[in-house]
Amino acid sequence: MKKITLAILALLLIQFGSAAAQGNYSIPPDSWIYNAIQQLQTGGYLLDLSPGFRPYRRMEVAHAIQNLIKKQKVTSMPAADRWTFEKLEKAFSSELDFLRAKETRPDTSAASFRFGEEDFLNVAKGYYGQFKYANNTEFRPLIRTEFGFNLGNRLTLYTDATVNQTLKDDTLYSGSTKFGLDALNQQSYIEYSSRYLDFTFGRDYLSWGYGNGGGPIVSTSAGPLDLASLFIKTKVMKANWFVAQLNQMPEFTPDTSSYMPFPTVGVPDPLANRYYTGSRIEFNINDKVFAGVFQSAMFGGPNAPIDLTLINPMRALYETKVNNHINNADVNVGLDLSVFWPKNYNLYCDFMISDYQVDHKTKGDLKPNPFAFDVGLRATNLLSGFGLSGTDGDLQFNAVSNRNYNDYNWSSYLKVMQGNYPIAYPYGNDFWDIDLQLSQWLTYDWKVSAEALHLEHGSYNISSPYTMPWLTDPNVTVQTGYSEPFPYGVDQIEDMLKASAMYQPCPSLYGKASLIYSQFHNYKYSFGLNRGVLSFELTFYYDFTANIPFS
16 A cells, blocks of 8 residues: 555656645745845845745745746846855745746646755854853754645645744743753644735734844744734735734733832733734835835733724724724834845835824823834945955844833733734844844855844833833923933943854755854843853754645
């Protein structure tokens, strides 16, 4: 029986080959594919992929690659861009074969299973990742096993099982450990896709904006979200709406025995349900200018259901909150812009405001205006004038004010967090940083890079109780006004230098070594405590994926 089964599978593979239908599976955010696409987009290629919406889906990337091949621009690419494009072409060879088959036979459509095994084998010491610190040199593997099902190239079901031992070094990890292993389900969703519409239901990643690591509404910092998402896509306009259910958090009742109008302590009440919703529209002007507007709302409460007025993507959320007198909601609005001009340069920015104070008639109006923004410049092939390709640079500045993504202590469930992680910027709020990254492709296989970061992060941030000194300080009046330093509280300052080398002979295999030195002032928000930390990380990556047709 086993031999017969293998023979049948072999015949199916011969019959359909790599032209079997491919599901529109989303690409995990830790994939090398995103850096490769960003490099090519800065050079002016693959801009039919929206730079402001992620994750990308495999079929949409394949379509972009196919379109670029048809434009016959690949041979004229600089050498390093051509190397990168060739790796992408190999990584999406199955999807490209399927698209070619559909050109000759438009009715081509088949169902398939997908099996994938993706391994990140990490050896780390010190600060080797976001929120991760290894006290000793230890082995920290990440093993992701994927299962997918595609029906007619329209309906996709996908799930994975991930063992992630880097969570051992994550002081904010709140999950469980079984048999000495830390595991989670990163993605598990059902999706319907057509030419102009995608609908996703389940657990998946989501990131908006042009900055590194996402923008001021939603990024991959908090991991995947349990959501329903609708994505409308045309050449000149793309729109995305989502609503996600987050983990429960306690509400607090104000302590009436305190003289403070908004006390910092209270009595914990039953857990509050928490929901996060948002919508964003992006316009594409001739593949040169991308401009977007967005809004989001965090809402909920004890036993609170989903508020249909807030999740309506056609409504202005700020107007809805004010006119409907919705108190248990935190609304943010903003805009973003990305310009790919002149050639080989990309200037971008994301900006968001929340609860902007216009009048200053009472002490409550003295609240500092919450804001968040990033601005950056990417460049590729910087040394092309000297006959050298593959020299890329990226300079980005971020600033997020205190109390942004936060709310009154008895409404602490409105913090824009998933578990212990900020949903937007990785550092949450009350910080600013400037980050410079440079990289150089030496050959088809070898790439070296360097990074310099200066970060200042206040101790009264998104993880802290909500303070209101403009109300509690008797010396503050409407006449005196109120101002405070930024960042607020004890300011931890980090200066970091990082050097890396990567060897990638093929899309499914690479090795990377990084050496990092960080100098801290007011280490862990302890005033006057300075510390230098030397870190390193070795990563070996391997990916195996098989698509098995069955009709």
